Amino acid sequence: MTETISLSTDPIARRWWADVAGGRIGYERCADCGAAQFYPRGHCTACGSRRVETQYAAGTGTIFSITVVHRPPSPALQPFAPYAIALVDLDEGVRLMAHADPALAIGARVRAGFTSFGGRVVPRFAAE
Amino acid sequence: MAFISGVGNTRYGKIDGCTTMGLAAEAAHAALDDAGLRPKEIDGLLTGYATTMPHIMLATVIAERLGVRPAYAHALQAGGATGVAMAMLAKILVDSGRCRAVLIVAAENRASGQSRDQAIQTLAQAGHPDYEVPYGATIPAYYGLLAARYMHQFGVTDVDLAELAVVMRRHAGRHPDAHLRAPISRDDVMASKPIALPLRLLDCCPVSDGGIAAVITREPTAAAKVRIRGAGQAHFHQHISCARDWADMGAKASADRALADAGMALGDMRYLAVYDSFTITLAMLLEEIGFVRRAGAGEAAAAGRFDLTGDLPLNTHGGLLSFGHCGVGGGLAHLVETQRQLAGRAGERQVRNATTGFVHGDGGVMSSHVSMVLERV
């Protein structure tokens, strides 16, 4: 199945999505200062170090915010609507955007799962 | 010193057969006439971008079209803050002695130059291409996330947000060039269809065609003597998932810099022009900058404080929410209305004692902030 929304050519992003397809959510930790960051960049935004390592999140976290999209950006995504997009604070200390159960409220404890959206596997969070 | 010596605009809305260049020329001519200047007297030209007309050097395209041969010209990009950013750079160019008269112009046939789906898709690219856009996020979704969190954190209600939409529409009803002029009620806003909950259709600005321009000069060239007294910026993030402190998005930092630059205080501002792409945008900006208390924008609107006769007259042209949003020109309209108010030329919208004005532009998702203080001299 072809993907409705293409990724950029960034190899770091492509690797991250390949990990997601394999059921893992990656993030970066700096080997020099220890800072955790998302999204992955290949360098540390806290100290400027180029020595960052990919680590994998346990998949648990808290809903920071959530909205329900009724009108998708393209007609090809209309069959998926309505869908919820959330910002999730992972327990490792990083925040990422993902899909979520529309019934979730801000502050809810959640666990990552994965779902198919627009021809791609994306992380989707549901109540822990 | 830098004066906004002339302003001009086309009508905003859906304008059949219009082009970005046609709108730019119409607005620029109106601003030049208003300033009492001819194209050859312009020695600086700044513009923004147009999603319907991507181009690598839009400023010289416009200059050539107008017959202007500027000593300084290029385009700027700061999303919705571009209009105020152009005015800030024009002030810098004029103050430094590099230019005598800078034309700033913004135009786009954003409504009629592309399909609605194209517009939604193009604008969604303001999100991160790899970590936000693949989730099917849209501009309203980014702002829906903002609204949900901000409402949760500070106790803002959907009634509060609806009050802001109502005031903007009431103001637009008095401007002949506004896109949306029919009055709406609080209930209309809350009954409008969900777009990205908690945001509904009438919490969102329309997509418009339009053009608008201003001329910034070293000396006043017309009767209107409105001076740019100070300006400031702040840029804390680009993507909403990277915004750290949602009570401190950069709006206050930007406003504080502009006020310090002007040597004035928030309480000195007699007229406000604050970016309002969504009702939540307006609430967050007014509250973070400090014009009203946290969660206080709705009650201030309901109490009439943003009306012509209120103590904080705001966006009397109707703002993005009702005057319309044609891209860069949407945010520049706030500055143009402020000039008209301070020059005493706002007609039936005129605010009494509008001697000072505060303008704030916001690009992206509370990403780029540019603030400006104007005064009548």
Ligand SMILES: [Zn+2]
């Ligand atoms: Zn580091």
